[in-house]
Amino acid sequence: MRFEFTEDQIAWRDKIRDFLRQNVTPAIQQEKRNSDPITNGPLAKAFLEKVKKKGWIGIGWPKEYGGMGETMVKQFIFLEEFRTAKAPAIGMTLTSLAPTIMSVGSDEMKKEWIPKIVDGEIELALGYSEPDAGSDLANLKTEAVIDGDEFVINGQKTWNSEGHVATHEFLACRTDPDVPKHKGISIILVPIDYPGVKVLPIHTWGDVRTNEVFFDNVRVPRSNLVGNLNEGWTYAMMALNLERFDIGSIADVRRLLIEVVDFLKSTTVDGEVLSKNTIVRQRVAELYSELEICKWFAYAAAAMIDEKKFPMKEMLMGKVMGSELKAKVGDIGTQVMGLYGQLRQHSKWVPVNGDVERLFRVAPLFRFGGGTNEIMRDIIAQKSLKLPREGAR
Amino acid sequence: MDFNLTIEQKMIRDSAHKFFAKELTKEKIRELQENNTEIEEGFWKKIAELGWLGVSSSQNSSDEGLSLMELAALYEECGRSLMPTVFYSTIASALCIANCGNADQKTELLPAIADGKIKVSMAITEPQVSHDLNYLETRAQVINGKYYVSGQKLFVPNTNTADYLIVAARTEDNTSDTGISLFLIDKASEGITFEALNTFGLDSQSEVVLDNVEVPADRIIGERGTAKNIIRKTTDQTTALQCVEMVGGAKEVIRMTADYIKKRVQFGRPIGSFQAVQHHMTKMAMDIEGSYYTAYNAVWRLSEGKPCAKEISLAKAWIGNAYRETTIMAHQLHGGIGYALEYDLHLYSNRAKTTGIWQGTSDYHYQKLADELGM
Numbered sequence: 001m002r003f004e005f006t007e008d009q010i011a012w013r014d015k016i017r018d019f020l021r022q023n024v025t026p027a028i029q030q031e032k033r034n035s036d037p038i039t040n041g042p043l044a045k046a047f048l049e050k051v052k053k054k055g056w057i058g059i060g061w062p063k064e065y066g067g068m069g070e071t072m073v074k075q076f077i078f079l080e081e082f083r084t085a086k087a088p089a090i091g092m093t094l095t096s097l098a099p100t101i102m103s104v105g106s107d108e109m110k111k112e113w114i115p116k117i118v119d120g121e122i123e124l125a126l127g128y129s130e131p132d133a134g135s136d137l138a139n140l141k142t143e144a145v146i147d148g149d150e151f152v153i154n155g156q157k158t159w160n161s162e163g164h165v166a167t168h169e170f171l172a173c174r175t176d177p178d179v180p181k182h183k184g185i186s187i188i189l190v191p192i193d194y195p196g197v198k199v200l201p202i203h204t205w206g207d208v209r210t211n212e213v214f215f216d217n218v219r220v221p222r223s224n225l226v227g228n229l230n231e232g233w234t235y236a237m238m239a240l241n242l243e244r245f246d247i248g249s250i251a252d253v254r255r256l257l258i259e260v261v262d263f264l265k266s267t268t269v270d271g272e273v274l275s276k277n278t279i280v281r282q283r284v285a286e287l288y289s290e291l292e293i294c295k296w297f298a299y300a301a302a303a304m305i306d307e308k309k310f311p312m313k314e315m316l317m318g319k320v321m322g323s324e325l326k327a328k329v330g331d332i333g334t335q336v337m338g339l340y341g342q343l344r345q346h347s348k349w350v351p352v353n354g355d356v357e358r359l360f361r362v363a364p365l366f367r368f369g370g371g372t373n374e375i376m377r378d379i380i381a382q383k384s385l386k387l388p389r390e391g392a393r
Numbered sequence: 394m395d396f397n398l399t400i401e402q403k404m405i406r407d408s409a410h411k412f413f414a415k416e417l418t419k420e421k422i423r424e425l426q427e428n429n430t431e432i433e434e435g436f437w438k439k440i441a442e443l444g445w446l447g448v449s450s451s452q453n454s455s456d457e458g459l460s461l462m463e464l465a466a467l468y469e470e471c472g473r474s475l476m477p478t479v480f481y482s483t484i485a486s487a488l489c490i491a492n493c494g495n496a497d498q499k500t501e502l503l504p505a506i507a508d509g510k511i512k513v514s515m516a517i518t519e520p521q522v523s524h525d526l527n528y529l530e531t532r533a534q535v536i537n538g539k540y541y542v543s544g545q546k547l548f549v550p551n552t553n554t555a556d557y558l559i560v561a562a563r564t565e566d567n568t569s570d571t572g573i574s575l576f577l578i579d580k581a582s583e584g585i586t587f588e589a590l591n592t593f594g595l596d597s598q599s600e601v602v603l604d605n606v607e608v609p610a611d612r613i614i615g616e617r618g619t620a621k622n623i624i625r626k627t628t629d630q631t632t633a634l635q636c637v638e639m640v641g642g643a644k645e646v647i648r649m650t651a652d653y654i655k656k657r658v659q660f661g662r663p664i665g666s667f668q669a670v671q672h673h674m675t676k677m678a679m680d681i682e683g684s685y686y687t688a689y690n691a692v693w694r695l696s697e698g699k700p701c702a703k704e705i706s707l708a709k710a711w712i713g714n715a716y717r718e719t720t721i722m723a724h725q726l727h728g729g730i731g732y733a734l735e736y737d738l739h740l741y742s743n744r745a746k747t748t749g750i751w752q753g754t755s756d757y758h759y760q761k762l763a764d765e766l767g768m
Contacts, residue, residue, distance in 0.1 A: 001462065002395040003690040009394075073394055261766055281763035282756065288766060289687075289707040289759070296396075296686035303394045317679045374672070381671035385651050385678055388666040 096242035104227035125162035163211035248318030323366035330360030441509030472641025486513035571618035
């Protein structure tokens with residue numbers, strides 16, 4: 001056993017840290033706070049250009065696509081350092097959708113699309129959920145009918161979080177209504193500026209904008225099909241697993257808790273330094289412990305992937321625990337601040353730049369996003385503990 | 394990052410698993426606990442022959458004794474099988490001597506413990522002292538080059554089977570860091586009396602009264618005045634190892650419970666297919682999976698000589714709650730049968746409660762952790 005990074009991994013981490021120390025300015029962090037977190041402002045865009053110049057957008061990608069072909073542990077170190085530094089994030093298009101296209105797309109598709117994705121010319125939105133297809137995703141009804149060289153697409157997607165910034169939808173469509181529902185789904189890349197596509201905003205409690213997207217007789221070339229016809233379910237799950245990995249990372253929250261501790265140490269209320277209160281100490285110590293434990297799920301999952309094992313249990317447990325911890329840190333973090341805990345970002349007197357109150361409002365997303373924790377728990381019970389599925393849902 | 398045991402560590406775990414399945418049956422555990430009898434010499438001899446009573450005197454694997462990581466692999470199986478606590482108190486004493494005993498003491502005592510010839514137990518806590526040795530009241534006076542120890546010790550494990558006790562006593566009146574020493578005291582010495590305590594975990598614990606017990610000066614473990622450091626070091630090791638023991642016990646409880654709810658049918662289907670039941674099981678599994686990493690992390694850091702005060706406290710705090718809550722939920726999922734004494738579950742529930750308290754409660758360790766966080 002070895003519960004620490006190797007020297008090579010530490011050198012990699014330090015290299016990223018140095019870069020972030022030099023390039024993540026308070027102005028960039030503030031720009032992120034000021035905007036919808038999905039939309040990158042000019043400072044974030046300039047920063048991500050620098051990241052690209054370092055060659056760091058495809059750390060885990062095969063070298064033939066301009067990636068570094070690096071291990072999962074190194075990819076995870078990269079993700080955690082970015083989170084800890086409150087740096088603008090590399091989007092899902094690069095972290096989870098592009099790798100899916102690389103592994104299942106046709107040679108033509110890869111040749112045409114990957115360079116454009118790398119250049120930022122193409123950005124994808126995840127077109128999965130529908131009004132009647134949430135946890136039961138395979139129930140999706142948006143249909144794509146083959147007509148000559150084209151698909152004709154009709155239907156509606158919702159909770160489409162990148163719809164207003166992306167160029168294309170990574171769209172899950174029903175292409176065969178006559179087979180069991182998991183087996184008639186395909187993934188099609190649909191340009192959002194095509195006639196018949198309409199994007200309407202949904203504003204959320206966590207300040208994150210998401211969207212409803214409507215498809216009315218949208219015609220796209222058949223060459224926009226990702227991989228094989230009717231195998232979209234497998235591809236969607238592939239990308240989802242990578243997304244769950246992302247949600248399970250709690251490096252940003254670990255930093256927030258330390259910032260909360262700094263606030264508690266420097267604030268006196270009713271004659272007592274907040275950090276000396278026994279109950280506050282207990283709550284913070286509990287959160288700290290949970291954060292430390294949660295990180296092992298992600299590290300173990302990453303290490304297992306590098307050993308060519310599939311860490312389903314570790315990934316799912318990390319997703320469930322990590323997302324619930326985020327909610328807890330947001331909740332308890334604001335509570336131990338007392339009256340200060342109600343202050344919103346940008347207010348005078350707000351502790352920790354308002355990042356804790358923001359977390360309180362954003363965190364519910366992680367519990368139901370990327371697969372609800374209830375479904376995750378079902379899967380852990382059935383796949384890892386081998387409990388019977390019969391009549392379970 | 395590498396979360397795999399080495400081949401040697403796995404071998405120890407696997408052979409312990411097989412050995413305990415045969416030699417440490419639940420019938421035997423019940424008999425030992427209910428009649429408060431000593432574990433039979435035959436069993437003790439066998440584990441000595443397997444090399445499981447020998448600890449490495451240098452904490453690396455260059456000698457024949459077990460390293461901390463090897464002990465951890467063994468402790469996981471001990472927890473699963475509810476190994477009688479005389480094993481833990483003996484290993485704790487061996488670690489104490491290995492950590493800080495002088496060369497003569499190591500040569501004399503460690504092989505005798507490893508061969509199963511003697512058993513030793515630690516007598517530290519008192520009616521008013523659980524963790525903070527500054528409040529220790531047991532005293533050792535020097536008269537003509539000999540020490541005379543007097544005081545009252547409480548919650549001393551396995552005095553019935555021990556041949557020697559390692560007793561912490563005050564050798565200076567002040568509360569300086571050098572005011573306390575450890576004495577190796579022959580249990581048969583004049584002036585020692587024992588009274589058994591009645592714990593619901595049915596492990597053996599006693600009150601020990603020392604009345605002017607004569608101890609030769611060469612029976613001080615290590616050097617005079619070094620007890621605080623020795624105890625801190627030994628407690629770190631035994632706490633981290635105990636965390637692994639607890640993980641082993643909790644894993645067994647999860648296994649028992651999963652087995653039961655797959656077989657128990659109500660409303661025409663196994664109760665394990667109900668979502669409410671599955672989510673309870675998932676919580677238990679997640680708590681203990683996290684416990685596994687954090688317990689081994691604590692042992693690993695210790696064995697690598699890395700700072701680990703935070704890691705040990707958070708492991709014990711977390712696992713202290715997790716093991717107990719796992720057993721309580723297992724009772725709920727078993728319903729009536731898990732409540733019946735004929736079923737084995739309560740043996741684990743007792744151990745979970747005891748281990749939750751031993752070596753510091755979760756509340757104690759969370760406060761320690763808050764200290765470590767600079768709060």
